[in-house]
Amino acid sequence: MAERTSSLARLFAVEAENDWRSKAACRGLDPDMFFVSEDLENRQERRDREATAKAVCARCTVVEECLSYALAAGERYGIWGGCNADERRALKRNGPDETAAERVS
Ligand code: SF4
Numbered sequence: 001m002a003e004r005t006s007s008l009a010r011l012f013a014v015e016a017e018n019d020w021r022s023k024a025a026c027r028g029l030d031p032d033m034f035f036v037s038e039d040l041e042n043r044q045e046r047r048d049r050e051a052t053a054k055a056v057c058a059r060c061t062v063v064e065e066c067l068s069y070a071l072a073a074g075e076r077y078g079i080w081g082g083c084n085a086d087e088r089r090a091l092k093r094n095g096p097d098e099t100a101a102e103r104v105s
Pocket of ligand 1 (some may be wrong): 001024025026027034056057058060062063064066069079080081082
């Protein structure tokens with residue numbers, strides 16, 4: 001819970017140089033769609049929740065900025081830029097094979 005709150009606080013801490021956050025399609029939505037502790041849902045629930053969150057990312061105009069931020073910041077939890085934590089780890093290991101916008105479309 002603290003991690004989720006912390007991540008959301010960082011996401012929406014709008015600063016002049018970080019104004020992409022003000023355009024986030026997830027702004028104002030239920031944070032539980034993007035961040036849930038692993039022990040609070042089963043595998044199917046996680047898949048369903050992540051699909052719903054990724055559908056929001058698919059219509060987000062700042063998906064590239066969001067994913068770049070999450071990769072640079074080493075965000076370990078939640079959906080960022082249309083990717084879950086496992087997908088972000090794979091991107092860091094293997095490098096991107098497509099843009100974030102292509103990934104979520
Ligand atoms: S890409 Fe997804 S998580 Fe990132 S700001 Fe947009 S809607 Fe939110």
